[in-house]
Amino acid sequence: MLLALTLANLKMILRNRQALFWAMAFPLIFVTIFGLFRLDQPPTINLLVVDHAQDSLSTALVKNLAGLERFEVAEVQDEERARRDVQDGEVGYLLVIPEGLAEKLATPGGNQPVPIELVYDRGSQTAAIIIGTIQRFVQETNQQITHAPTVLELKAVGVQAKNLTYFDFLLPGFVGMGVMTYAIIGLSSAMALYREQKILKRMLATPLKVRTFFAAQIMAFLGLSVAQACIIVAAGVLFFNGHIYGNFLYLLVLVVIANVVFLNLGFFVGAVAKNVRAADGMANAISMPMMFLSGTFFPKESLPGVLADVVEFLPLSPLLDAMRGVALDGKAFWQYPTELAILGGWIVVSSVLAVRVFRFS
Amino acid sequence: MTEAIEVEGLVKRFGSFTAVDGISFTVHQGEVFGILGPNGAGKTTTMEIIEGLQEPTAGQTRVLGMDTHRERAKVKERIGVQLQASAYFEYLTLTEILNLFGRFYPRHLDPGGLLAKVGLVDKAKATVGRLSGGQKQRFTIAAALVNDPEVVFLDEPTTGLDPQARRNLWEFIQAIHQDGRTIVLTTHYMEEAQLLCQRVAIMDAAKIAALDTPHDLVRRLPVPYEIRVTAAGSLPQDNLAGLAGVKEVAFDADGACRLRSANAARTLQALMAWASEKGVALAEVEVVPANLEDVFLALTGHQLRD
Structure with missing residues (x-):
């Protein structure tokens, strides 16, 4: 039953071409823009x-x-x-x-x-x-x-073996951002639509268990987020000379873990919002500030004191930090216990929240 | 035999608003049971509580002997539900939707057979968005039958359909009934209730005003018949009100007389005797039975649809 529902969900996501295109295009547009600008080379x-x-x-x-x-x-x-x-x-x-x-x-x-x-x-x-x-x-x-003698001589020793560019810094950010926005916006508007059209209520009239329904949605979206991450990274690496120095699979593991949080937020927004439009607005209001604050485009260290500390605890922040550690420094995801702990905390909190507020009608 | 549905002292309140106010009724197995009433009477709420979609404030509902709320999962396996104005997934074909919903049940019917039953075989690979209003309603009925249910709930199955599509849907509902299923339907069309239902509960303002067969509901009216009489010449008006069974006499603008009668047979006999005695040549005599609309009016003091 779970598998059938997951597959049906995937089918529906894939057949909704327009929504799918924009979900994929949104992060890719950023990849392209930042890939085209030669941001690392100071101007002449x-x-x-x-x-x-x-x-x-x-x-x-x-x-x-x-x-x-x-x-x-x-x-x-x-x-x-x-x-x-x-x-x-x-x-x-x-x-x-x-x-x-x-x-x-x-x-x-x-x-x-x-x-x-x-x-x-x-x-x-x-x-x-x-x-x-x-x-x-x-x-x-x-x-x-x-003809003055040279007394002191500076010997510059470059220790950075890899040629890290700003684009390399951005690429994991785009993956995190893309996955997050699609999960929150995509899932919340789907849920709001299902409720508006009484599809949720119709399913409640069957013996389908609520947890099976949740699980199938989450699995479908997780599968899609993995595909999304692959496409974003592929575009960055193939077309814009981006680099992933660490293990790509570790990146996917992080994406899947963090996406559980984003999906729960999607369920939450989908439940709280009165209709699809409201869901869309709320989802944007949550994901857009997070996208900027958590350091998708610039290091969040440049934020003022208290805000920087608070921002550390947004769910996107630990994802981006750990992903950059994997992508740029070649580390393993388990070398980020603090980040994983924050994500774990978010999974617990957001799951409880989602289950509490979710309504079928 | 276990009753299909038993409702006892059912109450549902939303804050200070009482949607269902202590109603009780029983639906026998194999019957088509109608809940007739205007919008906001509490029909849908009653139905959704029986289906286990809403919690009652007080009272009990049982389906096939099982308590809806204590054995919800078991009840859901044996009932089929069509919700009022509900949609289905946009991006799945009819066959895929039926297959998916079928998977939710331990026992399910083949999508091809279900679509054939409601005349949608040629739409098997279409999505719901490509169906007409009538086809959509037929599909929701097919979807309600996916688990081969013993009791089928149809919430305003023909609302919003044109007369042709409505008549067409009635046939499907009758066909489903002939499969031996119990059907409970809500409607605010009295002709629908009269045609389809063995018994009808008339609901108004959160209460059941009357419950019986359509025929008996009408017959129990104080004035269940109207006899319309026209004469070749002018109709003498004297003594008409004194004829056996006549409760009320009214005249139309064209001179036709309307005799409201408690007993059509006796009034007709008296009318014939009266005509020969007076030497009146009657042109037309028409007996018009009252309908559920009149029953509703008599019971509640207002029209079914305002």
Whole structure:
């Protein structure tokens, strides 16, 4: 009986093409958008150079700057106009090299430093990095000219073996988000519809046990959530160069565990809502804030103090944390006992809640 | 033989509103039993309590000797239920729905046979959304028979159907009855109750106003017949009210006379004697029996449908 009802539920879900399409498309739209934007690569830096010196030293400097990664260097003559462009925000940076650079430096006893002017927009967030880069560059040139010995040397050792991108961070988030929204919105509106159309009451008139009815719904939706997770991950990995470094099966285990909570919430909303529209609205009101707060798109550590602590206990948070641990750090799901405990607590609470409020008519 | 249904002192309150106010009745096995009444009389609530879908505030209901509320699961196995205006799954075919519902029962009938019974074999692979109103109602009846039930509940099976579809559905209901099933149906169509039911409970304002065969309900009226008389010429009006059995005399605009009678046979005899004595040539004599509508009016003081 359970199997027959589960299969029938799956059949109905799969035949409701439109609802199914949107359930799948919603997270995929996010995957596509974030996959297309090259979020990890900082934007190119446009640097204008007004070279009044035009000597060997200045040309060498400009040439070296142009060789830097991400630097788009353009030489211009009109200093006035260049300054205006920076002012208007059309160009990020302007470097003004004074006249007779090499000469001044070559002058013996010329201990006066030669000023090279960098004009930039103070509001720019990348300014500090650019200034640092140019400063270091100028420093090195200083050293070469004065033949000062190198005293300290920075040895940068990259320890991150994997090239983790923002998209890799997002991908488990999309899986969690997709599964959650489909479970809460899909199940709650299905339940509200069944009640509105008296299908639930009709089933109550048969010897079908309430727990069998619940179990069959949950099994069908769990099966679907696994498919959903596979599709989202496949799209991210195949089309947008995303990575899952850990065991994919562990991800699915986490999805299934957390989805029990989301489905219970779906039953709850479906029971509390008076009709399908109300169910839809309520389900959105629950899942949308959770999607943002639990850190689908950005780490939830950036939330203010108390809120960050509260958010830890939303059911989506432990799912995303554990999934990212598996996907990015290659851990096993049982290495997240706190997260699993929170999810376990939610399963208990949400089950009781769902069974308590659920009505057949 | 065990009674199909026994209802004793049934009360159902929703807050301060009393939907069912202490009713009792019995439905015999193999009978078609009607609950006739206007909307809001408490018909559906009564039926749903017997089916085990609602809890009574007080009183007892038994189906085939089993208490509905103590042996709910067993009762559900042996009854078939058609709910008022209920739908079925949108994305399953008729056969799939019948198969699914059949699985809920230990014993179930073959979907093909059920669809054949209600004339929907050619729609076996269609979804409910593709059926007409009448076909939908027929399907819900087929679905109510999926467990080969001994007692079938039909809640307003023909409401919202056109006269043609309604008549068509009556035939199916009669066919189901002929299979030996007990049928309980609610309706607010008196012709439906009169045609289909062996016995009818007239329900109004949460109570049963009367319960009997349609024939006896009508016959027990103080004035169960009306005799309409027209004469070739003008009808003399004297003494008509004094004829045997006549309770009331009224005249229509066209000059026809309506004699409301407690006993049609005696009134007719007296009428004939009166006509020959007066030398009146009667043109038409018509005996119109009262119907359940009149019974309802007489019992409750208001019309069945406002």
